[in-house]
Amino acid sequence: MAPDPTAPHPIVVHGNAILPNGPSLPKDASGTNYILIRTLDELTEENLKVLMDHKVDLLWKLGDNVSLCKYLPSDLKKLQSLGFVESALVYDESLKVRSGLKNGNAEDAVNISVVLFDFDLATTTRITNRIKTELNPDIIKGLDGVINFKTVRKNLAQIAKHDEVRAIEENLAIGTHNNVSAVIMGVGRSNEAAFTNKYPRIAALTGAGSVIAICDTGVDTNHAAFAGHGTVVHRAKYGPFTDDDVDGHGTHVAATALGRTASAGGTFLNITGIAPGAGLYAQKFLLLSNQENVDLYNKYSLFDEPAKDHAGSANIHSNSWGPTVHQDSNQPVYGAHDAQQLDRAAHDNPNVLYIFSAGNDGEVTAPAAQIGSYASAKNVLTVGACYSQRPIKAMTIHNVNYKERYDTAGAVSNPDRVAPFSSKGPPLPAGNNEQRVKPDVIAPGASILSARSSTCRPEILTKHLQASGDVPADANQFLFMSGTSMAAPAVAGMAALLREALRSNDNKIAAVPPESITSALLKAIIINSAGTLLGFPETRQGYGRVNMEKALTIVREGWFYSGEYGFMGNPIEIERFFPVATGVAHNQVQFPPNQRNLKVAMVYIDNDGMAIQDQIKLIVHARTGTQGAADRVELGMDPKTNVQQAFLINLAVGQRFTIRAQRAGGYRGSTYFAFAWYCG
Secondary structure, eight states, X not given: OOOOTTSOOOEEETTEEEOXXXXXXXXXXXXXXXXXEEESSSOOHHHHHHHHHTTEEEXXXXXXXXXXXXXXXXXXXXXXXXTTEEEEEEOOGGGTBXXXXXXXXXXXXXXXXXXXSOOOHHHHHHHHHHHHHHHOOSSEEEETTEEEEEEEGGGHHHHHTSTTXXXXXXXXXXXXXXXXXXXXXXXXXXXXXXXXXXOHHHXXXXXXXXXXXXXXXXXXXXXXXXXXXXXXXXXXXXXXXXXXXXXXXXXXXXXXXXXXXXXXXXXXXXXXXXXXXXXXXXXXXXXXXXXXXXOOSOHHHXXXXXXXXXXXXXXXXXXXXXOOOOTTSOXXXXXXXXXXXXXXHHHHOTTOEEEEEOOSOTTOOSSSOOOOGGGGOTXXXXXXXXXXXXXXXXXXXXXXXXHHHHGGGTGGGOTTSBOTTSOOOOOOOSSTTOOOOSSOEEEEOSXXXXXXXXXXXXXXXXXXXXXXXXXXXXXTTEEEEOSHHHHHHHHHHHHHHHHHHHTOSSSSSOOOXXXXXXXXXXXXXXXXXXXXXXXXXXXXXXXXXXXXXXXXXXXXXXXXXXXXXXXXXXXXXXXXEOOOSOOOSTTOOOOOTTOOOEEEEEEEOOOXXXXXXSEEEEEEEEEOSSXXXXXXXXXXXXXXXXXXXXXXXXXXXXXXXXXXXXXXXXXSOOEEEEEEEEEO
């Protein structure tokens, strides 16, 4: 028998399905302050006003036209009678526990994060104390609406009965995602006169005026790459850790981003980070990279504190860690305790660009996609890895020797190839037809030479050296490492260079004040200047390999626009002309006749939540003739992602084009957005 198309279809929350008219569901909301509403279509501005009149406070969109709402009245029938509402039901406790956590023996121990509706200290403390009384866990930490502790599986249903609890998720073990790269990226950070002469504006940039937070295993700031030049503005550590770096991972990634010139001996001279003029905010919350860490520290504070530390606030936050995906395990989800906390911090701190490594699990075949957790956050710039140009003696990640497996055709030394270890997207969707691109970009992450911590434990150093197979002449100061861990800080350094360029008076438009340089603007420029590598799908490389030369062209030519899209605001549209095709003056750009193409990206900082909360649509028009002439083409992109890109080809010299941001649904509030376009 064919299914009844008029029958209500299940609502799925945290992997749990429930029928809106299920007989076990309460008929009113007298026992809870939280409900689910499914609408027949995407919410309109008028729909939202009607819900507000009925005392409904929309909290998060969950996908498939389902919203999680706060609702103090008890009458659900009033809501169900609204013409645009398909169903209104209580937020049942059976939906709160992530479905994967329910599988297993009742006495199994599980590390969990209990996520509350409210983030305030009073509520967090009250529920933490209540759980202490009920369950008496050995260690329990509650902060900013997230409570982390270890319990047994049979207790999960009891915890879910608390109305203040929004979600119960597994607190996954995390570990790290363990110049040549500068040249590949178009930064050319070296003393070579040829690069300086060809790209003087890039060579002059150092990242001055930016502070990069490196959140990792610590930083050995006594290293020559850091000592004596005042880059360290702050240290923060979370856990019973000392200030040193006994693992070496954090020191390596920090020097990749912003280390000053130092020599590794032999042929490796003048080893310099991407942004040697940037300041360092050193955060230590991991002890070792070669073991999985179950961390009980609330991640919102981890991301938020560097932005709020007025002694040296960070405006770029680089992270090279996350959960490891094993063969035949589950793809990590966008969790309320991890990725959502990161998206909330990014929305609360719009002038901080958060960067995460994609992970090193690309060789896993099941699940077919591995990117999840923090790296799947909407507002983060997720970085995968390509190879570098450096000949590789060995490269071992997760016990796989990539030199032996892939170097028969020289692939390991080819930066035009995505590294096989780089984790693949897409992230798990938040409903039908909602799919974001991850990774966002890729950068060199194979055999990267950078600083070695002087306090690295001997047994760990041995593993690092065995994995790389290559030892610089000055092995006491430097070492090679590979992984998306190395790619992410390189892009963090690139972002610092762009921040410096945006503040410069050497551009065609006025210098951008620091408070107007948002993460949306930096992300739009980096994504839209990236170049696609042939032969690799979007799931491996995102929008392509980063390219500083093109990114700086966008900045110098003023090919960007950023602003704030107000709550229920009108569409925002700008009009520009395709540049002239000839000329060599500073204010002109040369294009071969067959390359008059336009590439446009829009990025906005979405409110936290797995699904897109503030649906804003990118629309690009190419016009002919004078004002008011008919459009030649209009491209309207998918509003169910907060990164959108459009292409127009074969534009005429002087042809008008318009770029518009237009709200297409979702009304959580105002948000920052940016356009970046490239003509070439």
